[in-house]
Amino acid sequence: MKKKVLVIGANGFTGRRILNDLSRNDEYIVTGCSLHDDIAPDSGNYRFISADICQMGEQSALFREVRPNIVINTSALSVPDYCEAHRDEADSINVNAVGQLAFRCEASAARFIHLSTDFVFNGDTGQLYTEEDTPDPVNYYGATKLKGEKRVAELCSNYAIARVVVVYGAALPGQHGNILQLVANRLRNNEEIRVVSDQWRTPTYVGDVSQGIEKLINHPNNGIYHICGSECLTIADIAYRVADTLNLDYSLILPVTTKQMGETTPRPRFSGLSIEKARRELGYQPHTLEEGIKLMFNL
């Protein structure tokens, strides 16, 4: 029997990639849901429903209509500066709506796959974090994402939490971009860009998030999985890789410290995640950063 999959946040950067990939697979009957109308109507073999998952009536109608076997939640308020200043809004979507989704999945025997972040960690380390490490977020966004994770683990008996990191790839018009796109745009316009040289990350190609999620759909275990790239490097080094791969002018990249950058929201210094569990249990195999950049820019 075909599985009915509901992708929530389907207009978002990661959600759209997951929606597109799943809707090409005959094993699934796919529905996308997002707050606004479909950003790319008639672009795939899926049904689309606009709904606000923070409104309980709309969430309940969505479940009644779709009757999903699998729910993938990619919706979030995912801009740390915004979350810092709009705490109620962040709580509403990143915590309360997630708890309601978890409750509804449990009540309807659906598997719940929920996206989370490296920002649950404080970054005060020099080693890749594993799923066993204790979270300790340093900003409000991270705190809400951690609370969301906890709601899922408490309420669901069939779930997976996928923590992803600096997701990159080609964005559709209307979606937010990412630091790799920003670097490429600036350098191509002959403009300088300041990039932090003391924040370490394991950047994730958006297609690899989709790969990991598809593996989690069909995996029997519950728990947290780190789904990201295998290379841990600073944002400045990521910028240099973009310049290298696209053959752009290195000298326009200006490495700065976090202090010099003066970011208003604190961020973890080192939040690289280990993917050993995902490799071992799921057979997850991410692209290298160079491969991901080439795919992103169609090289």
Ligand SMILES: NC(=O)C1=CN([C@@H]2O[C@H](COP(=O)(O)OP(=O)(O)OC[C@H]3O[C@@H](n4cnc5c(N)ncnc54)[C@H](OP(=O)(O)O)[C@@H]3O)[C@@H](O)[C@H]2O)C=CC1
């Ligand atoms: N992007 C990244 O680098 C990282 C992302 N993450 C996590 O991955 C997940 C996906 O992130 P990302 O792809 O950036 O997400 P986006 O911000 O691109 O997309 C989120 C989507 O959620 C939808 N949404 C927001 N509020 C509601 C609502 N009330 N009801 C229904 N839909 C809603 C929006 O829909 P609409 O457009 O229709 O308004 C939006 O398109 C999130 O959980 C995020 O925390 C973790 C680490 C890094």
Ligand SMILES: Cc1cn([C@H]2C[C@H](O)[C@@H](COP(=O)(O)OP(=O)(O)O[C@H]3O[C@@H](C)C(=O)[C@@H](O)[C@H]3O)O2)c(=O)[nH]c1=O
């Ligand atoms: C815009 C900009 C960012 N940066 C750095 C800051 C940061 O470390 C990194 C990425 O910046 P962003 O503002 O895109 O994202 P940021 O908010 O830091 O990143 C996070 O997004 C949320 C959703 C997450 O959950 C995290 O995993 C992470 O990806 O690049 C620069 O160095 N120069 C710049 O001009």
